[in-house]
Amino acid sequence: MATFSPREIVSELDRYIIGQHEAKRAVAIALRNRWRRQQLPPDLREEVMPKNILMIGPTGVGKTEISRRLAKLAGAPFIKVEATKFTEVGYVGRDVEQIIRDLVEAAIALTREQMRQGVQARAHLNAEERVLDALVGKTASPATRDSFRQKLRNGELDDKEIEIQVADNGGPLGGFEIPGVPGANIGVLNINDMIQRAMGGVRTKTVKTTVRESYKILINDESDKLLDQDEVIRRALASAENDGIVFIDEIDKIASREGGLGAGVSREGVQRDLLPLVEGTTVATKYGPVKTDHILFIASGAFHVSKPSDLLPELQGRLPIRVELRALEKDDFRRILTETEASLIKQYIALMATEGVELEFTDGAIDRLAEIAVELNANVENIGARRLQTVMERVLDDISFNAPDRSGTKVVIDARYVEQHVGDLSRNTDLSRYIL
Numbered sequence: 001m002a003t004f005s006p007r008e009i010v011s012e013l014d015r016y017i018i019g020q021h022e023a024k025r026a027v028a029i030a031l032r033n034r035w036r037r038q039q040l041p042p043d044l045r046e047e048v049m050p051k052n053i054l055m056i057g058p059t060g061v062g063k064t065e066i067s068r069r070l071a072k073l074a075g076a077p078f079i080k081v082e083a084t085k086f087t088e089v090g091y092v093g094r095d096v097e098q099i100i101r102d103l104v105e106a107a108i109a110l111t112r113e114q115m116r117q118g119v120q121a122r123a124h125l126n127a128e129e130r131v132l133d134a135l136v137g138k139t140a141s142p143a144t145r146d147s148f149r150q151k152l153r154n155g156e157l158d159d160k161e162i163e164i165q166v167a168d169n170g171g172p173l174g175g176f177e178i179p180g181v182p183g184a185n186i187g188v189l190n191i192n193d194m195i196q197r198a199m200g201g202v203r204t205k206t207v208k209t210t211v212r213e214s215y216k217i218l219i220n221d222e223s224d225k226l227l228d229q230d231e232v233i234r235r236a237l238a239s240a241e242n243d244g245i246v247f248i249d250e251i252d253k254i255a256s257r258e259g260g261l262g263a264g265v266s267r268e269g270v271q272r273d274l275l276p277l278v279e280g281t282t283v284a285t286k287y288g289p290v291k292t293d294h295i296l297f298i299a300s301g302a303f304h305v306s307k308p309s310d311l312l313p314e315l316q317g318r319l320p321i322r323v324e325l326r327a328l329e330k331d332d333f334r335r336i337l338t339e340t341e342a343s344l345i346k347q348y349i350a351l352m353a354t355e356g357v358e359l360e361f362t363d364g365a366i367d368r369l370a371e372i373a374v375e376l377n378a379n380v381e382n383i384g385a386r387r388l389q390t391v392m393e394r395v396l397d398d399i400s401f402n403a404p405d406r407s408g409t410k411v412v413i414d415a416r417y418v419e420q421h422v423g424d425l426s427r428n429t430d431l432s433r434y435i436l
């Protein structure tokens, strides 16, 4: 895990998320604490439990984004779930354990990606051999092979179509679960393995693609062959246990203590199911058991109706760090549009540049965009920063559509342009409900 100080973590998060300092501070401390824990002697290390976080704030103000960016920064497996999902009809108590299984899947994908980097160079060489096989066949003379290798390296064959054989991981034998018995695909998987071994190795499929594209596929295929799969799983399980971050959204919706409506699982029931995960338990996954004791849980909700004190006392105790995220205002929207890394404005400018259209936004335009977003959030529904996406899409609709015909031109978007394209719409509350 990367070793950033809390201050560094906050400043890294600042690049993507505007404001919400308190929440950034809390997650930065939580992450640093994990590193601190890793430095301790083993017996003491086991005693240190993560201080889970409860984020309180309206929708679309950065709760998920902060957590997701934190995970990315730390190279930690991350999973987001909606607490309300478990109140739906058809769910049974044990289903919450699926959260941990999904986390493990995320950890495996992440670990594999990290480990692939280590064997990249070898994999690239092996991939080249396979592309050559596809181009000239295995029996071609060394001279022919070498001349093709030269052409290949010069990029002369990039667009040529070839057929390659790659491992087939999907298909009808790909581990399916037995309904109602979570984790029961263990047996199925082993049977798959046995069948595959009996048939003489991994099943393959033929893929037709260009030389350029084939490299991506073959390098992945070759790196997987070079990787020790047991090692991938071992590291992934450790990473899920020690670095995993689980984000539980809409926890406020399961906060009341009386039973749920209709035939679903009661809200209190879901809290009771979640409790062992948060307190620390062992979940069986098809890769092996996973201890949840050191997984960091970040729960989040608006708490407009219910209060954190409506949660089960045991759960409240397990979410000791409370941070409030505030509603976003006009100035925040301005900054989200302009200051964040890969902001919407930067994205649109880059997208239009691919069509040869130079796009420019004046300060006045950005001001007006932010203003309209605030008005719509106040008059229609407060969806936080997500509002910027709908407004921007509408403003740029024309340009997006016509860009291919306007290559080589410059388009300046000023306050008037914004007003012309969404001004009226934003004042018509009924219409905005559908379009913005």
Ligand SMILES: Nc1ncnc2c1ncn2[C@@H]1O[C@H](COP(=O)(O)OP(=O)(O)OP(=O)(O)O)[C@@H](O)[C@H]1O
Pocket (backbone or CB within 6 Å): 016, 017, 018, 019, 020, 058, 059, 060, 061, 062, 063, 064, 065, 066, 249, 250, 300, 336, 340, 384, 385, 386
């Ligand atoms: N403070 C912020 N700075 C920059 N971008 C933000 C900010 N708040 C929200 N966004 C953007 O708005 C979108 C939605 O934010 P996010 O997913 O974090 O919402 P949330 O607070 O978790 O709400 P919900 O609980 O409904 O999921 C994201 O694309 C995010 O990048």
